[in-house]
Amino acid sequence: MLLRHTPKEVKERSALTINPAKTCQPIGAMYASLGIHGCLPHSHGSQGCCAYHRSTLTRHYKEPVMAATSSFTEGSSVFGGQANLVQAIDNIFTVYQPEVIAVHTTCLSETIGDDIPQIARKAEADGKIPRGKYVIHANTPSYVGSHVTGFANMTKAMVDYFAASTGKKEDRINIIPGYVEPADMEEIKRMAGRLGIQTILFPDTSNVLNRPQTGKFEMYPRGGVTVDALMGTGDSKATVALGPMASGPAARALDTKCKVPCEILDLPIGLSATDRFVDALRKLGGVHVPDSINLERGQLLDIITDMHQYFYGKKVALVGDPDQLVSLVEFLVSIDMMPVYVVTGTPGKKFESRIRELTREVPHEVKVRAEGDMFLLHQWIKNEPVDLMMGNTYLKYISRDEDIPFVRFGFPILDRIGHAYFPTVGYRGGMRLLEKILDALLDRQDRDAPEERFELVM
Amino acid sequence: MSSICEEKLNLEEETEGVDPEVLKKELLEKYPTKVARKRAKQIVVNKLASCSEGLEIGANVRTTPGIITQRGCTYAGCKGVILGPTRDIVNITHGPIGCGFYSWLTRRNQTRPPTENDENFMTYCFSTDMQDKDIVFGGEKKLKAAIQEAYDLFKPKAISIFSTCPVGLIGDDVHAVAREMREALGINVFGFSCEGYKGVSQSAGHHIANNGIFTHVVGLDDSVKEGKYKINLLGEYNIGGDAFEIDRVLEKCGITVVSTFSGNSTYDQFANAHTADLNTVMCHRSINYVAEMMEEKFGIPWIKINFIGAEATAKSLRKIAHYFQDQELSDRVEAVIAEEMPEILKVREEVRPRCQGKTAMLFVGGSRAHHYQELFKEMGMKTISAGYEFAHRDDYEGRKVLPTIKVDADSRNIEELEVTPDPERFRPRKSPEELERLAQEGFEFKDYEGMMRDMDNQALVIDDISQYETEKLLEIYKPSIFCAGIKEKYVVQKQGIPLKQLHSYDYGGPYAGFKGAVNFYQEIDRMVNSKVWNSLKAPWQKSPELSAKYACD
Structure with missing residues (x-):
């Protein structure tokens, strides 16, 4: 066993953090x-x-x-x-x-x-x-x-x-994407583009931390929000801040400094949170949602209806950052999965109450902890196992010891690729998340099924 | 008559006529004057050993702020490098969460507890996760409570404490806490003042770790292990399983490893280390302090060995056998070498035609940039430039320069322990006559000749290379492969040149010993001959002109 010293019995600790679920x-x-x-x-x-x-x-x-x-x-x-x-x-x-x-x-x-x-x-x-x-x-x-x-x-x-207001408002919206991957930032820009909305997205790590191999190292790659664009944020007509913890302070500062009103939303992970994001953009931008976005939404919904039997009632343990977890929990609950353990290392009492609210109707006890750690999460799992775990790479040690399927999500992911290139936000990101969840669950079913119940079609 | 010392030979062919002196000037031109003056001392054009009189390199000096460096900190050297690989000590980082988090399992020190029931805390990260109130009111109380909680949960043999930057500033006395808890719990508890700002690099942390483990653990257990030829393997951290391969080879030769500092190690091994009859030093930079102190206190001589490279491994085994002055051992060592070599030579001959004449650069560590040149040489590859990240002058120029190294303020901050012979345990392993005879046979005790002696004339030696210098070297020399660490990995590869990580081995290895050599040959062959580098340009980028033909047809 890799984590052989983790006892089942949970004792409250006041001073020692073991296997942290945050960094500095x-x-x-x-x-x-x-x-x-x-x-x-x-x-x-x-x-x-x-x-x-x-x-x-x-x-x-x-x-x-x-x-x-x-x-x-x-x-x-x-x-x-x-x-x-x-x-x-x-x-x-x-x-x-x-x-x-x-x-x-x-x-x-x-x-x-x-x-x-x-x-x-x-x-x-x-x-x-x-x-x-x-x-x-x-x-x-x-x-x-x-x-x-x-x-x-x-x-x-x-x-x-940088933000400055010239007094002349521009027909454009600032988007603060939150602590998400470059692929997510790209996806958020793409969606806004589909809606026909002019945006300034900051910060923007797309084409910085997912750049191409060209045979030429560039100290400063093409991506990133420019200083000019940052200055221009003060003249935008509104700000959409995704993830209250990561984006809220900047959005509020911009409101105070340049009178740019802001809407602070959850990260657009999963169906409902993405709906709220698109709806907010639509209203702020005064635009119609194009069919191409409706198509993506419908495709995500289609996967949920097609595969609902595999999601239903599955117990999930989650570890990660508050903004991500709130949206992810909402998404999992909406497809009838049961996020039963939810841990972040990041302090903040609001997190626990928000998760409780989102999981109110989950037909199972839900344990949630801010300022928690992965040691505690592991102990909970030892007391009652789950069907799936989602979180950063460090979960693989628990996954192996307890033989639990594992989907990598969050920061850091040190042992797989994909997060820099393929989003988990938006409808398409939701589709990717479901694909990953299903792969993990169905691979496990295939592995464990008795021969006579080994299914060709699933 | 021009002497060989003035000639620019050796490297002409491989470096396509790049004059390293001119390149050095070019590198320095970019810097502000003061920085250029400093860097000038750390960039040296190598000379053959016979001509190297007066050749001196600046090393173990401060990195100039803002110059993008490879270096890390003292905490990383102490907790990450030296104590990290020991599996049964609960290592608590006293500080905010980051330091503990970043040093959690990231160095690939493999460990193999003999049974499921043996302790292994290496997969865990323990931290006091200091908050602002601890910074304001002091963190000793929290540290004490953390030690108690760790003890209650795990009942380990030993607990150690690693101080991070703010700990030193707010004045938490980790050593007093350690003493108090040692008495309270009845187990060994010891602390390290390894705040990140001490020293100029990881190196200071190695020294602090050496001092701590020597003071608090070595010599606590006098039981004598079975074995005829007993050695300690110092400065081998079992990255990628290196120590396992070395253990395999040594065991085959009938040599007993009492302790390894610190790959795959345990607390008990350290406690018992003083019962060995020879200390063999792999990474001179990180562990020579322990070797020196064990000689002073217990009378165990030390020798420099190197298990990186098949030839170097054979040479090191012979050196160990020579020390023990035993024909039986010598015969067995020769038999092992004879048995292992054919497979190595077979693979070497296989890869050689594809690798011969290719060039390598190594900028890493405090010994690897030297040791790995052996493996490249065996493959017919040439090292055209190399340097260390955190070494001292002796690692470049050899220990003969030790008396001439000026102790600056940064080094003076790191304690030098006063060590005297242990009244009961001091036991010279060789008589003065035996030592004399060995010396006459050319046997070298406590010596390390450094990297530069093994490098070619005109090779460029660069200490604490910067990002800017790295880019320049790539551009001008276009080496076939570059060896460094994770921070440099993708910078270099984006430039179309493969980078082999010599800290983490790119999650491969082992590369030590005989099997390791084979692994390395195959790995480098794969890297320098990978087809992917031919695909950098799309067809339309290679010939962008459109042919108008079809349209006309």
Whole structure:
């Protein structure tokens, strides 16, 4: 057994986290920064933070992940990191020539109390920031929130630093896609395009973290939202923020700063959440939903009706991030699956009440935990097993030990490909999710069926 | 008369006339003056050993902020590298969640508990997940509670604590907590002050880990293991099963491994390590401290060995046999080599025609960038440029330069333990006469000659290579293969050049020992001869002109 020491008996722990279901803010900030065109993320802390975040993102995407670090030493930890950051800014603009440096802090620089805007002003005064280039920042202390918080904070920084209103509203809608994959961002743009709506999507990691093999490495790939577009978000007529936790703060900041009204929606994962997304876009954009979107919706619905018998009553354990889990739980409940264990490592009490509300009619006890960990989830499973697990790659250890089918979903996925290229949002994303769920469940049925009940047609 | 030292030979053919001195200038031009001055010391055009007088490389110095580096931190070196591979210690990361999360199972240290009932905590990640209130009010209470909870759940032999950056800043005394909990629980509990900001790279973390394991564990168990030729294997982390293959070969030779630091290791092995009669050092950089201290305290001599490469493996086995001065062992070693070699030579001859003359670059680690040159050489490939990520000067230039290395502020921060002979356990393994005789036979104790000696004249040696320099090297040298880590992997491959990860082995391996050599030959053959690289251009990109013919017809 891989996790041989996990006992069945659950004892509450107050201090020890085992097998976490979250990671720290800076990696989320780094990911968001990569969604700005021509941006080099910068980690203001020890080298290890940057190395760890780059490694994890690289393993997840199998793509180059460029970022720099302030390379703190013991001295900078005592005297502050100003000299390091000013020098870093100089070196980065000289050697790597980005349009934007997006600085995020770490537990180290936050504990010291480095004031990034003040340091950036110093760099500017010293002539280290070339004309027309930008240094933006987000405070992302690792001891608050999770990687989702870091993503939210850096996305908000894009608004704080760039959004401007000229007073003339444009007929276009901002979409903040949330902490989703490049393929999801692409899909959201495609759907908006089908509706005939002009959009600015930020951050946008499509064609950054799912870019083609061309035989030529480009430090700054074609994708990413441009600084001009970010400035233009202040003139858009509305913002649709997908995922309250990851996108809410930026959307609200844009409302406050530039009077762009926002609608904060759940991530469009599954039928109903996608319906709400399309409906919101339709109303805000004053457009008709084209047949092509209706077709996709109908196809998703068709899979559900065709295969309902395999979903019905299946118990599912889920681990992941709040925005994703809320929509996923809603989707699974809507196809009569039973999400019985739902765990996120990210703190936030709202999550638990939201999941309870969504699972009210599930004919089974539902255990839900924010600030939980995978050790706890495993213990629950040991007490009552499930038919399916969904979550990041680390679930594979539980999956193997307990012999439970497993669909990879969320962050990080270190051992499979697909998430960068094929969406799980929108109707088509829903179709993909169902395909994956069915593959896992039916492969298991095929594996375990007695010979006489081995089915040709399913 | 021009001496060989001034000639630019060896590499001419492979590098298509690139003058490394000119290239070095070009690399430096891009940097601000101060950075260029610093980097200039870390980029060296190699000279043959006989001409290398005065050739010195800058190493183990700070990375300039903003220069995109491969390097990680002290925590990564201590928890990730050295202590990570030990399966039965509960390793608790004291800090916010990230550090524990990122070092959770990501280094591919394989382990094989003998039975289902043996302990294995390597699949677990333990963290105090510090929150803002812990940063403000101190985290010692939470750490204590976490240790108690870990003990209550798992009843392990030992618990260790790894400090992350904020721990040092807020002044949590992890060692005091460890002492208190050791007394309270009656098991070994020890802490590491391996905050990420210490030192200049992972290397500082290796040193801190060496000190900790030496102070708190080595020497606790005096029971003597069966075996005629007993060694410790130091600096072998069992990535991809390397240590398993080395164990197989050693066992076949009749050599007993008392402990491995730290691949596939257990707490008890460390505690018992001082009963071995020889320390063999694989990765000099990460573990030489333990080797040195064990010699001082227990009288165990150490030698540098290398099990990467079939020839190097044979050589290392012979060296171990030589040390023991026993004909029976020597005969057995020769028999094992004779038995293993035919298969190796067969595969080598198979791949050689396809690999001969191709070029490699290696920028990784503190020993691998050197060791793996052996394997490339065996395949007929040439290493045209190499460097380490976190090594010191001695790993480049050999231990002879140790007395001349200036101890800077960053190194001074890392404790040097005062070690004296153990009154009961110190036992010289060789008499002065035996040592003298071995020396006369050319046997080298506690020596490592470094990477540069084994590299060609004019090869470019670069310490702590930056992203910019990496891109430049690819563009100018166009090597057949580049070896580095995960962060560099797709940068290089996007450039149309295969990258072999030499930290994680791209989830393959083992590459050590005899079987490992075969695996490596086949893997590199696959990579440098992959057909995929011919498909980079679509037909219409190769000849974009449209032919007007059909339209006219």
